[in-house]
Amino acid sequence: MKKIEIKKIGPASMFKSSLYMSALPLAIIAFIGLIITIIGAALQNEILLTIGLPYLGFPIVMLFVSGFINMLMAFIYNFFSRKFGGLELEIAEKNEEE
Numbered sequence: 113m114k115k116i117e118i119k120k121i122g123p124a125s126m127f128k129s130s131l132y133m134s135a136l137p138l139a140i141i142a143f144i145g146l147i148i149t150i151i152g153a154a155l156q157n158e159i160l161l162t163i164g165l166p167y168l169g170f171p172i173v174m175l176f177v178s179g180f181i182n183m184l185m186a187f188i189y190n191f192f193s194r195k196f197g198g199l200e201l202e203i204a205e206k207n208e209e210e
Contacts, residue, residue, distance in 0.1 A: 114202070121189050141167060145168045146168060148167060
């Protein structure tokens, strides 16, 4: 087993990873909001429109909010990893023959 230590996390890389991981669940939420909004408009139901429209805007806002929060976490991790050491991982090499 090989031991490695993560000393620094790139904040931009953390932001991109957060966007990738959040995109599908938030797209599903936006799709549900689109369906509710279309049904509300077709039935001229103001309650469904009131419920559906925030579902369309929320995923876009949440995508960037979660990205910035994770980027902030990368900055905090980098600060404390310099003082107290980084995250230690044990990695085993996999044999191709198995």
